[in-house]
Amino acid sequence: MRIKVDYRRGAEEAVGGGQQKVRVLGGNTLAAPAQPLPLPWLRPPLLAVPPQLDFAVVKTRLITQGPAAGGEPRRLTTVIAPAGYGKTVLLAQWYEQALARGEQACWITPAQQGAPLDNLIEALETALQADAVQVSSSRECRHLAQRVERLCMLLRNRRAALSLFIDGFEPCCGPEASALLQLLLAQSASVRWVVASRYELAIDCVAARLDETLRELGAQDLAFDPAEIRALLGEALCAGLDEQQLLDIAELSEGWPAVLRLLMRRLGEGQCPSTVLEQFAAGDEALAQLMGQKVLAPLSEAQHALLMELSLLPRLSGNLSAAIGLRSGALQSLVHLRALGCPIMSLDAGGQQYRFHRLFQGFLQRQSESVLEPARRRAILQTAAGWFEAQRQWREAIRAYVEAEQLGRAAQLLERCAERLVRDRGDLKTVTDWVDFFRDKGLSVGPLTEFWYLWALSFRRRHGLSIHQSRAIEERLRAACRSEGASGEIQELCRSLPIIRACSEMFSDHHRLAVASAQQWLLHNPDGDPFHNATAAAIQSLALANDGCLAEARASIRAAHAAVMQTSSCYGSAWICMIDAYIKIRMGECRDARDDVRAMLTTLEPEIGLDAPIASTLALIGAKASLDLGLDCEARQLLALGMRNAHGHGLLDLVACGLEVGVRLSMGTPEEAARARVLDRIASAYPERLSLMLSCYRIRALLSLNRIEEAIQEADRVVLDHTRAPTPGATYSQAYRALHAGTQLQLRVAQCAFGKALPLFEEELRAARSELRSGDLVELLLQMTSLSLMRNDREGARRYFLKALPVAANCGLIRPFRDQAVALGGLISESRPRDWTFTREEDRRFFMAVCRELPISQDWLKEEIGTPEGLSEPLIQREIELLRLIETGQSNHQLAARLDLSVPTVKWHLYNLYRKLGARSRSAALARARVLNLLR
Structure with missing residues (x-):
């Protein structure tokens, strides 16, 4: 049976003598027999209700969005995914939602047997004429074109909205049924089609995308995200899993709902989660049934054999397929297999790179061990290894050589690429894992591999092993240097050992030792390797930042930036960006830190990938910047990315x-x-200082929620004392001491210990100002605002608040105001909007933004808040700085030196300041500023 382009041909033949006209759907007529025939073709399997589910449905983001996804509904929504991705569940939930809204909806499940096209047409006729006079089955028409014409007429006459949910479209995925579907879509805008299938539809998707009538959902859209995985597993199961195990579940399953439900059953049996995951990955019986009966059953033996050969490769492409000797058209065969419901993921927009779902690939590889001949297997792997090596895909090449039983070639390749893997890509795990593997096999590795192995151990926080290995490696390298004919490369490695030592000391929280080792490197290697120079400068900048020397730290990180720019290391650039962003956060420059982190993550994604540990550590810094800016949703997303590798990667x-x-x-x-x-x-997993810092964060969070007793208990548990080091005899940084002191101050304020709080406040305020810690300065001033309110000093509270506001406005800091929301809300609510005037427009806007975060009535916010009366226009930040400095009696030359400006530029700013204040001299400007309360 073939559907012609002209479906209307022969339609007139159905209208003849002895027939009568039946009026349906808006007055148009269709031909019908004089004696209506029985309707045996109205069978429940065609036109029914969704199947009953024997499990609880997780309200995923797609279920919540609905077919329209927050915008205009499309005429056609396709849900194409392999078996077990929840297509039926999704459509059933959308169907129930449509009925609950009072909309007309119809559920269709095409029959698996018989003539699928005939059955589909009959089901559609039934759905479309449900509100009309029933007519006879169009099976009585002799020509398919006549039946299609009748169906098109029903659609064109349809006025009321109708949603058609067609589940299990696989029997109708041939070219004829797909052509019919495309024709029917154009007949009526009031009918919405939602079609689910394991196989891809043979429709013109390009045209549908251009006219925005199509919404396409695939396996990646249906895959559960981490939050949905938690919801599926439930609180009871999640309570027995740590964060890493939950991440392992997400990585192993790749969000495949059926796989997750199988895992959930195994975890519910009470076994050790790690054992369950290991056994499941090695080949679970239920998983094998899913793969064999649901995924592979429709395939031919030739297709199955092709899949087993391709499963040996970590990624797939046309060039690689040709290189390993597969028949021409292997890539097209792969695309065809993907269209038939095999879990194969596209890696690029052009459809040239693919990979298998990991569990599906493991299943195929286990099958290939007993089916594929060893010689053929080795030949494929060896050829693929050479191809990967030529493409500079070293990780894949090393694995292929090892699986092809060519360990010597694998070790040689690692020697050639270890530096680029570690230095440029940050692929630490590949180097450490393969070196450990080769040593277990009795193979030795070269000096370059050993050097970068040590480097990787330090960055993976395996410090004890690094120190132990470094002694032996140092002895071998120095012996090699002393040998006759030692290469310059070996000698360079010997000179670079202090850099590795500095990294280990920094990661083990010995900052001062790390700085000494870094300085030793810089002293003896003024023209050394730029990557090592950048590392030494980064270590210095982080140590300076933690000692409160933020200006010097910024200068040092600029030197690190300049050095790393001479390399091609994306990994090194990410480390410098992280430390720079950390310094900016300490200085309150969260906007710049957030922008830098987002830009670097965008750079990392195509180069290294967001699954890399460096991306996780970078995301933790970005999460902090976003949180301080009040962007909680963004902070939560970055935190989820950052938690992936937080246990084993990153500086404390x-x-x-x-x-x-x-x-x-x-x-x-x-x-x-x-x-x-x-x-x-x-x-x-880190030195003790991190656990003590974590306690401080908890105490502060508890105090912001007014859970004072719990905060006191936590402080007593860790013996909070900012004058002591974390352990007797240890050194501690200024940043660590400031965190403890600030936490103690908050505790004293919460306990109304005013006498103890004030001296500590004055001490910390001076330190925050001198060290340029704007964020800490805002927090301190707002804490004193709360303290003043507790002492019933409302004018003092207002004064502290107004000191904090312009500093926070410059940085965009919202979180400190949220932490004191109750106290600040009360202070502002009991005033009048006209009591708040500001010298700068940015201060006024920021004040309004802060008020929207506080418990203040909307009526209060509706009144106008403006600039002081008498100012022709608001003062800019530089003019406010000048105003405060000339109050101290400084000359123009002193002002220029203090502000790093030229004297003419200072005079220009003073001219504008006088003009706005309506003054002719310094004394008049100061007098006018005091009247307007601009010198607070």
Whole structure:
């Protein structure tokens, strides 16, 4: 049976003598027999209701969005995914939602047997004439064109909206049924089609995308995200899993709903989660049934054999397929297999790179071990290894050589590419894992591999092993240097060992030792390797930042930037960006830090991938910047990315930023207890200082929620004392001391210990100002605002608040105001809007933004808040700085030196300042400023 382009041909033949006209759907007529025939073709399997599910449905983001996804509904929504991705569940939920809204909806399941096209036409006729006079079955028409014409007429006469949900479209995915579907779509805009299938539809998707009538959903859209995985597993199961195990579940399943349900059953049997995951990945019986009966059953033996050969490769492409000797058209065969419902993912927009779902690939590889001949297997792997090596895909090449049983070639390749894997790509795991593997096999590795192996050990936080290995490696390298004919490369490695030592000391929280080692490198290697120079400068800048020397730290990180720009290391650039962003956050420049992190993540994604540990650490810094800016949703997304590798990668102070975000976002929520366990486990993998910092974050979060007793208990548990080091005899940084002191101050304010709070406040305020810690300065001033209110000093509270506001406005800091929301809301609510005037427009706008975050009535916010009366226009920041400096009696030359400006530029700013104040001299300007309360 073939559908012609002209479906109307022969339609007149159906209208003849002895027939009568029947009026249906808006007055048009269709031909019908004089004696209506029985309707045996109205069978429940065609036109029924969704199947009953024997499990609880997770309200995924797609279910919540609905077919329209927040915009105009499309005429056609296709849901194409392999078996087990929840297509039926999704359509059933959308169907129920449509009925609940009072809309007309119809559920169709095409029959698997018989003539699928005939059955589909009959079901559609039934759905479309449900509100009209029933007519006879169009099966009585002799020509398919006549039946299609009748169906088109029903659609054109349809006025009321109707949603057609067609589940299990596989029997109708041939070219004829797909052509019919495309024709029917154009007949009526009031009918919405939602079609689910394991196989791709043979319709013109390009034209449908251009006229915006098509919405396409695939396996990646239906895959569960981490939040949905948690919801599926339930609180009871999640309570027995740590964060890493949940990440392992997400990575193993890749969000495949059927696989997740199988895993959930195994985890519910009470076995150790790690054992369950290991056994499941090795080949679960239920998983094998899913793969064999649902995925592979429709394929031919030749297609199955092709899949087993391709499963040996980590990724697939046409060039690679040709290189390993597969028949021409292997890539087209792969695309065809994907269209037949095999879980194969596209890696690029052009459809030239693919990979298997990991579990599907593992299943095929296990099958290939007993089916594929060993010689053929080795030949494929060896050829693929050479191809990967030529493409500079070293990780894939090394694995292929090893699986082809060519360990010597694999070790030689690692020697050639270890530097680029570690230095340029940050692929630390590949180097450490393969070196450990080769040593277990009794193979030795070259000096370059050993050097970068040590480097990778330090960055993966395996410090004890690094120190142990470094002695032996140093001895071998120095012996090689002393040998006759030692290469310059070997000698360079010997000179670079202090850099590795500095990294290990920094990661183990010995900042001062790390700085000494870095300085030793810089002293003896003024023209050394730019990558090592950047590392040394980065270590210095982080140590300076933690000692409160933020201006010097910024200068040092600029030197690191200049050095790393001479390399091609995306990994190195990411580390410099992280430390720079950390310094900016300490200085309150969260906007710039957030922008830098987002730009670097965009750069990392195509180069290294967001699954890389460096991306996780970078995301933790970005989460902190977003949280301080009040962007909680963005902070939560970045935190989820950052938690992937937080337990084993990152410097202590950078990871601490992420832990603070984790505490802030989870405290007071249902996930508080579970998140606390995860954060504790991460902190325990680092030196003790991180656990103490985590306690400080918890105390602050508890105080912001007015849970004072719990905060006091936490402080007593860790013996909070900012004058002591974390352990007897240890050194501690200024940043660490400031965190403890600030936490103690908050505790004293909460306990109304005013006498103890004031001296500590004055001390910390001076330190925050001298060290340029704008964020800490805002927090301190707002704490004193609360303290003044507790002492019933409303004028003092207002004064502290107005000091904090312009600093926070410059930085965009919202979170400190949220932490004091109750106190600040009361202060502002009891005033009048006209009591608040501002010298700068940005201060006024920021004040309004802060008020929207506080418990203040909307009526209060509706009144106008403006600039002081008498100012012709608001003052800019530079003019306010000048105003405060000339109050101290400084000359123009002193002002220019203080502000790093030229004297003519200072005079220009003073001219504008006098003009706005309506003054002719300094004394008149100061007098006018005092009247307008501009010198607060």
